[in-house]
Amino acid sequence: MFQKILVANRGEIAIRVMRACRELDIKSGAIYSEADNKALFAMYADEASPVGPAPAGQSYLNAEKIIQIAKQTGCDAIHPGYGFLSENAKFAKRCEEEGIVFIGPSSKVIEKLGSKIESRKIAKKAGIPTVPGTEDAVTDVKEAIAIAKEIGYPVLIKASAGGGGIGMRVVNNEGEFKDALETTMKLAGSAFGDSAVFIEKYILNPRHIEIQILADKYGHIVYLGDRECSIQRRHQKLIEEAPSPIMTPELRKRMGEAAVAAAKAAGYENAGTVEFIYSNGNFYFLEVNTRLQVEHGITELVTGIDLVKQQILIAQGKPLDFKQEDVQIRGHAIECRLNAEDPLNDFAPSPGKIRRYRSSGGPGIRVDSGVHVGYTISPYYDSMISKLCAYGQTREEAIARMKRALYEYVVTGVTTNIPFHKAVMENPEFVKGNLSTKFIDNNNIVEA
Numbered sequence: 001m002f003q004k005i006l007v008a009n010r011g012e013i014a015i016r017v018m019r020a021c022r023e024l025d026i027k028s029g030a031i032y033s034e035a036d037n038k039a040l041f042a043m044y045a046d047e048a049s050p051v052g053p054a055p056a057g058q059s060y061l062n063a064e065k066i067i068q069i070a071k072q073t074g075c076d077a078i079h080p081g082y083g084f085l086s087e088n089a090k091f092a093k094r095c096e097e098e099g100i101v102f103i104g105p106s107s108k109v110i111e112k113l114g115s116k117i118e119s120r121k122i123a124k125k126a127g128i129p130t131v132p133g134t135e136d137a138v139t140d141v142k143e144a145i146a147i148a149k150e151i152g153y154p155v156l157i158k159a160s161a162g163g164g165g166i167g168m169r170v171v172n173n174e175g176e177f178k179d180a181l182e183t184t185m186k187l188a189g190s191a192f193g194d195s196a197v198f199i200e201k202y203i204l205n206p207r208h209i210e211i212q213i214l215a216d217k218y219g220h221i222v223y224l225g226d227r228e229c230s231i232q233r234r235h236q237k238l239i240e241e242a243p244s245p246i247m248t249p250e251l252r253k254r255m256g257e258a259a260v261a262a263a264k265a266a267g268y269e270n271a272g273t274v275e276f277i278y279s280n281g282n283f284y285f286l287e288v289n290t291r292l293q294v295e296h297g298i299t300e301l302v303t304g305i306d307l308v309k310q311q312i313l314i315a316q317g318k319p320l321d322f323k324q325e326d327v328q329i330r331g332h333a334i335e336c337r338l339n340a341e342d343p344l345n346d347f348a349p350s351p352g353k354i355r356r357y358r359s360s361g362g363p364g365i366r367v368d369s370g371v372h373v374g375y376t377i378s379p380y381y382d383s384m385i386s387k388l389c390a391y392g393q394t395r396e397e398a399i400a401r402m403k404r405a406l407y408e409y410v411v412t413g414v415t416t417n418i419p420f421h422k423a424v425m426e427n428p429e430f431v432k433g434n435l436s437t438k439f440i441d442n443n444n445i446v447e448a
């Protein structure tokens with residue numbers, strides 16, 4: 001049993017992990033930067049240690065300082081949350097070297113799955129549908145053009161070490177290729193320290209559907225249903241739901257088993273998400289996210305399984321205490337990410353001090369918030385205020401509850417995207433479940 005876990009993150013996810021620790025009777029340690037010294041998560045933990053100045057590079061990304069704090073405060077394990085160092089193989093390896101349990105997959109698996117080229121090979125070998133494209137990195141434009149001719153334009157050039165849509169470039173014809181290939185390789189080199197790129201057929205207007213998996217240390221791997229994450233802006237997810245409006249028991253079984261096969265082939269342990277794109281009845285493997293995701297709460301709502309507690313139990317060497325057939329998807333859950341951003345200023349973060357704050361409640365509502373009255377949203381980090389989740393027996397009930405909860409939510413002092421979320425909940429295409437990754441582009445969402 002762990003006595004104490006260091007939560008190497010901030011805001012709502014830090015509180016989320018600390019809540020799981022408290023329920024498991026495990027002490028929690030926080031790290032906080034100078035910008036977060038009055039933050040809720042730092043007060044919530046059993047112990048809080050300053051980790052450095054506000055810039056993430058000097059605080060939440062300072063691997064050696066975090067490991068030093070873990071050792072000095074007697075932590076057995078570190079939970080990285082999402083973002084920051086959560087998918088950083090070097091950090092996971094340093095934890096392993098220092099005898100501190102990294103709550104997640106092994107550093108080797110994080111490294112392997114951090115390469116999209118490697119991940120595609122694993123998926124293909126496991127018989128999982130992948131997007132038509134190249135097996136390996138391409139460097140030679142002639143070779144790339146030959147492949148593109150074979151699979152047909154438009155194609156995507158993707159950075160193997162990329163994430164969240166960074167280092168992705170659409171190529172519509174042969175003439176564009178040379179420049180697109182060179183710029184994408186250069187960008188990948190400078191952004192990720194790895195200029196390897198590969199080619200995929202560009203699937204137009206797909207849905208973005210992902211499968212949650214849990215794997216213990218004894219080879220038991222289960223999938224915990226699906227999440228639709230198509231409503232995003234510049235690869236920032238805004239609204240997610242579980243299950244996907246187009247999901248059927250057969251499709252869920254096919255995608256779930258594909259996700260488990262990929263995890264098995266990769267030697268996966270702990271919580272992970274296998275990302276797919278879906279179009280015209282076909283789904284294609286994209287990548288594996290080797291961390292707990294922001295939107296994990298909607299899966300917890302429809303399965304009743306606490307993913308963070310499962311992560312901690314798995315990291316302690318406990319076998320899963322349930323099987324695939326025990327997993328039931330019941331009802332429908334929607335998550336709206338409430339951000340301090342100004343839709344009239346191109347959704348730029350709108351940092352500032354929260355003057356009045358009252359979050360929603362009542363039947364079927366879950367709020368994961370990291371803020372409070374008087375809290376200043378920092379310009380140094382993401383502009384998230386909270387995640388508002390609404391659960392219902394049906395999608396219609398979940399939407400009705402989300403509309404009510406958005407009506408109840410009061411935040412003044414900063415501009416928020418609550419009006420955007422209200423407008424989506426009223427949007428006929430959304431209500432019909434007609435989603436795609438082009439939803440925001442295709443529907444001019446008039447702020448309510």
Ligand SMILES: Nc1ncc2cc(-c3cccc4ccccc34)c(N3CC[C@@H](N)C3)nc2n1
Nearest residue numbers: 131156164165200201202203206208277286437
């Ligand atoms: N071959 C092929 N075709 C269409 C794709 C569509 C996406 C995609 C996924 C989710 C949202 C998007 C928004 C704008 C553009 C693309 C997307 C995509 N992503 C986005 C980030 C990363 N998760 C992979 N890969 C794609 N790959």
Ligand SMILES: [Ca+2]
Nearest residue numbers: 163164287289
């Ligand atoms: Ca990813």
